Amino acid sequence: MLSPEETLAIEAEMPRYPDRRAVCIDALKIVQQQRGWVSDEALADVAAFLQLPQAELEGVATFYNMIFRQPTGQHVILLCDSVSCWIMGYERLRRHFAERLGIAPGQTSADGRFTLLPNVCLGDCDHAPVMMIDNAHYRDLDPPRLDAILSSYPS
Numbered sequence: 001m002l003s004p005e006e007t008l009a010i011e012a013e014m015p016r017y018p019d020r021r022a023v024c025i026d027a028l029k030i031v032q033q034q035r036g037w038v039s040d041e042a043l044a045d046v047a048a049f050l051q052l053p054q055a056e057l058e059g060v061a062t063f064y065n066m067i068f069r070q071p072t073g074q075h076v077i078l079l080c081d082s083v084s085c086w087i088m089g090y091e092r093l094r095r096h097f098a099e100r101l102g103i104a105p106g107q108t109s110a111d112g113r114f115t116l117l118p119n120v121c122l123g124d125c126d127h128a129p130v131m132m133i134d135n136a137h138y139r140d141l142d143p144p145r146l147d148a149i150l151s152s153y154p155s
Helices: 004-016 020-035 040-050 054-063 083-088 090-101 143-151
Strands: 075-080 114-119 131-133 136-138
Touching (some): 075 083
16 A cells, blocks of 8 residues: 555655656656555555556556665665676676675675666766666776775665
């Protein structure tokens, strides 16, 4: 069941769209912001609230890579794996994540702090390699800078 806060937030978005079905991406983001991810049950609740077939909303949720359909860590790291980032050191950073956090792309650290996800492009090729943690964007990365950034995130 959607919480009263989630319902109010979704309803607040509705005037921006031509019909209630069109608010589906924002509704999924609202649920994810509250819960950390969108479970099957939450997806069913959003579909019912928006009067959408659940399969249609599932298609939307799985199309957008920023809608998380599995539990994530406290902080989600999107590591760009575009051609520019590969050329400028993606593989070195991926190895560093494995050494420092014990995770590969698609995994969550044992302490639940970080989930590492590959991302096709973060749009900052001239400062590759790049990543995002939650909503913060980091560029011109190397292992020492990565360590400093990771250390700034509380456990």
